[in-house]
Amino acid sequence: MLTAPPTDDRAWLSPDDCRIDDLATVIDQTTDPADYPYAADIVEGIPSYDCTVLRPTLATQGGRQSVQTELVRALSDGPGLVVFKRAYEDRALVERTTVAFEEMIADQRASGTTTGDHFATPGANDRVWNALQKLAVRDPDVFAAYYANDVLALVSTAWLGPAYQVTSQVNVVNPGGEAQSPHRDYHLGFMSDEHAARYPTHVHRLSPALTLQGAVAHCDMPIETGPTMYLPHSHKYLPGYLAWRRPEFLTYFAEHLVQLPLETGDAAFFNPALVHGAGHNRTPDVRRMANLVQVSSAFGRAMEAVDRRAMAVALFPTLVRLRAQGVSDEPLRRAVETAAEGYAFPTNLDLDQPVEGTATETQAALLWRAVVEGWDETALGAELDAYESRRFTG
Numbered sequence: 001m002l003t004a005p006p007t008d009d010r011a012w013l014s015p016d017d018c019r020i021d022d023l024a025t026v027i028d029q030t031t032d033p034a035d036y037p038y039a040a041d042i043v044e045g046i047p048s049y050d051c052t053v054l055r056p057t058l059a060t061q062g063g064r065q066s067v068q069t070e071l072v073r074a075l076s077d078g079p080g081l082v083v084f085k086r087a088y089e090d091r092a093l094v095e096r097t098t099v100a101f102e103e104m105i106a107d108q109r110a111s112g113t114t115t116g117d118h119f120a121t122p123g124a125n126d127r128v129w130n131a132l133q134k135l136a137v138r139d140p141d142v143f144a145a146y147y148a149n150d151v152l153a154l155v156s157t158a159w160l161g162p163a164y165q166v167t168s169q170v171n172v173v174n175p176g177g178e179a180q181s182p183h184r185d186y187h188l189g190f191m192s193d194e195h196a197a198r199y200p201t202h203v204h205r206l207s208p209a210l211t212l213q214g215a216v217a218h219c220d221m222p223i224e225t226g227p228t229m230y231l232p233h234s235h236k237y238l239p240g241y242l243a244w245r246r247p248e249f250l251t252y253f254a255e256h257l258v259q260l261p262l263e264t265g266d267a268a269f270f271n272p273a274l275v276h277g278a279g280h281n282r283t284p285d286v287r288r289m290a291n292l293v294q295v296s297s298a299f300g301r302a303m304e305a306v307d308r309r310a311m312a313v314a315l316f317p318t319l320v321r322l323r324a325q326g327v328s329d330e331p332l333r334r335a336v337e338t339a340a341e342g343y344a345f346p347t348n349l350d351l352d353q354p355v356e357g358t359a360t361e362t363q364a365a366l367l368w369r370a371v372v373e374g375w376d377e378t379a380l381g382a383e384l385d386a387y388e389s390r391r392f393t394g
Helices: 020-027 051-058 061-076 091-111 131-138 140-146 150-160 201-210 238-242 247-256 308-324 329-339 363-373 377-391
Strands: 041-043 046-050 081-085 126-128 165-173 211-217 267-270 288-296
Touching (some): 046 051, 051 061, 051 081, 091 131, 091 288, 150 201, 150 211, 363 377
Antiparallel strands (some): 041 046, 081 267
């Protein structure tokens, strides 16, 4: 994944490294069916698996591991995307889950909630954040049956190993809904180019191994409904996290994308570095619904639990005093970055929405703003409480 020439030893990447010719060289690959013997078909260069045929193979440890080996090959060295036909063979279960999702959307509309979207115009479509927890609370019987799915476990374990963490968001592209901007996904894909460039090259290589993206079709999705657009093999383009916003790359995407029609109960899973985006729903009456599943590695967590709010409150008077005494900002900011939470996620995206970007203000940014703007301790405490309340999902 995220390939580069063998002699490439850059420790840091820059937007100046982004060249269309280099991307084209990476993209210009064909998929050899011999590399994917378990696939029922190769569609637009993408391995497509018939789960009805595949499941007997998954019943043995050896067969399951062989299939997982093939999936890893597809997601890393291959096109970066796999499709599972009939991942959910029980269509009635998918429809029961759809009803629960529709009820969540109706509740949001009744409350006047407008949901943001990371890569589309807020309010244009319907989005249910944290649909995983909401489904478990609303209908635990449906949740248990839906998330007992063997394909989700198969591909998640193949890519991330055991103890993975699942989250999901329901996305409905309404009739006439415009396409998303093509993008890469979480983690580095949710950062500005400037911020992403601060991470060394090996982190650009690592980021795709920390998550897996997936989508379960909750309605039939012919091409006119705007199923997800993909740029196969684009996950292997090393400086891609700094490239996908550039106009020439967006043009290239539009000229080379593929879309795969899905049926209710089908699922697609892809490398989060694969450039992709929801398509334009050109129908007058189809509300295209998908359950977007994001699976995270168990390793994305620290060893110790730390009360960073308490640390921020305790540190604040010292930071104010030292700054007043003439200590420069740089060492003080280093102390802030060590003490406070410097990453925007995980959060409650219903309350802490990234409407003006892909991420919201972090606790560390809030603490530093308090220092610079001369807040008192009471104001800081109130804002930290509000910060925590926005992130709480109970």
